Amino acid sequence: MTDPAPSQLGALVRHVRAALEAAGKPDAALDARLLVEHFTGTSRTEAVTDPHRAVTPAQVDDIISALARRLADEPLHRILGARDFYGMTLSLSRETLEPRPDTEALVDLVLPSVRAFADTTGSCRVLDMGTGTGAIVLALLSQEPRAQALATDISVDALATARANADMLGVGDRLQTCASHWFDAIDERFDVIVSNPPYIPSRDIALLAPEVRNYDPLAALDGGEDGLDAYRAIAEGCVSRLADSGVIAVEIGHDQEADVVSIFEDQGLRHEQSARDLGGVMRAMLFSLANA
Numbered sequence: 129m130t131d132p133a134p135s136q137l138g139a140l141v142r143h144v145r146a147a148l149e150a151a152g153k154p155d156a157a158l159d160a161r162l163l164v165e166h167f168t169g170t171s172r173t174e175a176v177t178d179p180h181r182a183v184t185p186a187q188v189d190d191i192i193s194a195l196a197r198r199l200a201d202e203p204l205h206r207i208l209g210a211r212d213f214y215g216m217t218l219s220l221s222r223e224t225l226e227p228r229p230d231t232e233a234l235v236d237l238v239l240p241s242v243r244a245f246a247d248t249t250g251s252c253r254v255l256d257m258g259t260g261t262g263a264i265v266l267a268l269l270s271q272e273p274r275a276q277a278l279a280t281d282i283s284v285d286a287l288a289t290a291r292a293n294a295d296m297l298g299v300g301d302r303l304q305t306c307a308s309h310w311f312d313a314i315d316e317r318f319d320v321i322v323s324n325p326p327y328i329p330s331r332d333i334a335l336l337a338p339e340v341r342n343y344d345p346l347a348a349l350d351g352g353e354d355g356l357d358a359y360r361a362i363a364e365g366c367v368s369r370l371a372d373s374g375v376i377a378v379e380i381g382h383d384q385e386a387d388v389v390s391i392f393e394d395q396g397l398r399h400e401q402s403a404r405d406l407g408g409v410m411r412a413m414l415f416s417l418a419n420a
């Protein structure tokens with residue numbers, strides 16, 4: 129029989145950590161701390177300065193249920209219902225990808241273009257395709273108050289989450305949302321188009337960690353047979369949706385740089401810049417209309 133969960137803050141953190149370590153979970157200490165803080169509404173400092181603080185039976189129950197979910201491979205941030213990205217806290221939902229720190233490289237790559245348009249014309253019209261939680265577009269709107277954006281996704285659930293996140297961050301009045309299969313429902317032109325599309329080859333989905341395979345939505349991961357389906361659709365469609373001097377930036381998988389360059393060049397776009405993520409992996413690429 130397992131020991132009953134302790135009802136004091138410090139002991140509870142140790143109990144959760146020990147259970148996660150015993151199951152071989154990476155980041156057991158961090159996950160234990162974040163789970164306990166979340167469900168008790170306490171801070172890291174309180175766990176250190178007030179370890180004997182009483183935790184209510186209802187909070188202990190919540191933490192034990194959350195621990196069981198984590199032991200069953202559910203990612204920590206899905207359990208918490210939110211994840212930080214580019215200094216924002218974003219709510220997650222069933223059909224949204226958990227935004228990844230790697231994607232911040234895409235924001236960093238494209239933000240100077242958004243600012244340059246705003247400096248030149250007083251605004252910048254941005255399209256984020258496959259917006260998920262809204263991570264990319266909301267980072268851009270938060271960083272550049274003169275930008276306006278349209279966020280699209282094939283998932284209506286994701287669009288509702290992006291809208292809620294935009295409202296929560298106070299940028300909702302500068303964001304429109306629209307359900308669309310890539311460019312199908314889009315007629316306008318944009319100064320900046322950005323996308324982190326699904327790019328995992330279908331046969332590799334089964335090889336992903338259970339945290340990803342079982343909890344991130346398949347539509348956010350599966351890039352078709354060679355992982356490049358979305359890039360072909362996006363490269364083909366963007367030519368008639370970019371304004372003069374417009375740019376398009378996409379996130380890519382670790383070995384897709386050459387293929388993605390060739391897909392965009394085949395449509396007459398020019399490769400301007402690439403950016404690596406924090407792990408040094410080539411992660412984001414920016415293209416312009418070659419004749420602009």
Ligand SMILES: C[S@@+](CC[C@H](N)C(=O)[O-])C[C@H]1O[C@@H](n2cnc3c(N)ncnc32)[C@H](O)[C@@H]1O
Binds near residue numbers: 260
């Ligand atoms: C890798 S996720 C990126 C989510 C978010 N932009 C981010 O970076 O965290 C890809 C997104 O593309 C959306 N998507 C998949 N197929 C699509 C399609 N045919 N048209 C539009 N969006 C699509 C998925 O629903 C998902 O939200």
